[in-house]
Amino acid sequence: MALPPDRATVRAMTDNKDDPNAFGIWDGEVAVELPKEFDASLYYIGRIRTPWKQRKDCPKNARESEAVCTVELEPRWAPALKDIETCTHLVLLYWMDRSRRDIVLQMPRHYGVQRGTFALRSPARPNPIAMSVVRLVKADSNKLEVVGLDCLDGTPLLDIKPYFASTDAVAEAVVGWHKARKG
Amino acid sequence: MALPPDRATVRAMTDNKDDPNAFGIWDGEVAVELPKEFDASLYYIGRIRTPWKQRKDCPKNARESEAVCTVELEPRWAPALKDIETCTHLVLLYWMDRSRRDIVLQMPRHYGVQRGTFALRSPARPNPIAMSVVRLVKADSNKLEVVGLDCLDGTPLLDIKPYFASTDAVAEAVVGWHKARKG
DSSP states (O other): OOOOOOOOHHHHHHEEEEEETTTTOOOEEOOOOOSOOOOOEEEEEEEEEEEOOOOOSSSSSSSOOOOOEEEEGGGGGGGGGGGGGGEEEEEEEETTTTOOSOOOEEEEEETTTOOEGGGGGOOSSSSSSEEEEEEEEETTTEEEEOOOOOOOEEEEEEEEEOOOOHHHHHHHHOOHHHHHOOO | OOOOOHHHHHHHHHHTTTTTTTTTTTTEEEEOOSSSSSOEOOOOOOOEEOEEEEEEEGSSSGOOOOOOOEEEEEEGGGGGGGTGBBBEEEEEEOOOOOOSSEEEEEOTTOOOOOOGGGSSSSOOOSEEEEEEEOOOOEEETTEEEEEEOOOTEEEEEEEEOOOHHHHHOOOOOOBBBHHHHOO
C-alpha cells in the first residue's frame, strides 16, 4: 500500500497542489507538508525475520499466514525478555521504515475508496509504527519465534509487550467502513 | 512505575555496576548502557487530555476508569480522521516522555517481584511507546472523545489506528506470571 519514500517527491507534490498526480501520488490521495522538526527518537532494538523479501510476497494480513517468524533482539536488551515465556501472546511494535509519512487521505488499491490514514492500518502514516498481535511459539535467549506477522524480512523492531486479554481484547469491536464493504 | 528521566543518573549508574542502588535504581532493577545513536524519529501528532495531572492520580490500569478523555490532533493531520467515526474502538499509540529507557529488569512496586521489561506494560522501556485500546465516544473535526486511557494529561500522541477484532482480539491470551500471581 505504501509508496516508496522520496523526500524530493513529497516536497514537489506539496508545492504543486493543482496537479496531485504529477509526482506519483495516486488518484484520491492527499499529502500534507511534514513538520519542520522531529519531537522524539527511537532505537531499533532488533530485527524481524520473515519469509517475505518483497512487499508483493507479504500476506495481505497477518491472519492469512501461519508462517513462524523470528524476532531477533539485540544482545543489549536480551535480559528484558525475562518471564516472557509465560505469555501466550505478545504485542509487537515495529517500524515501517520505507513508508511515506505525509499522506492523510489514501486510496488503498484493494478497496478503491478514499479513506483517512487513521481509519486504515496502512504503513503510510505520520509515525509508521506497525502493531501486530502475535502468538508466542518459543522464547530462547535473545530470539522469539512467533506466528501472526505480515511484514518484510529485516523490519526494525521497536517494542515487545505482553498481551493482556483484559484490556487488549475487544471481540465486539467493529470497523464500520470495512464491515459495510463486505456486507 | 517509571522513575523520572535523568540522563546523568543513567550514565553514572551504568558506570557503577557494583552499587546499583547508588543512584536511585530500586533493589532488583537493572539498567544497561543505551545505544550511542538513535535510529529513527517521531512527530508528536497531538496531545491527550485526561483528568490526571500527576502519576499518583492515574488509574492503575485503563479498565479502572470510565473517564472520557480527549485526543486533540494537530490541525495538519485532521483530514486523516476521515471515516474514523465508523470505528467503535481504536488503538492509540502515545509517548511516555518522562520514562527511563535503560532498564531491562524492573521491580514493579505493586508486584514486588523482578520482571523483564518486555514482560511488563511499564512505561520504562527502550522505546517508551504506550499502546491502549479505547472505545470511541465521539469524533469531531480534530478531536476525539475516548474511554479507556490511564495516562497523564498532556501526553504526546503518536498514532491512531482502527481496532480490528479479527486480528487484534485474542480473548484466550494468558500472561502466565500475572495469572499465577492472582491464582
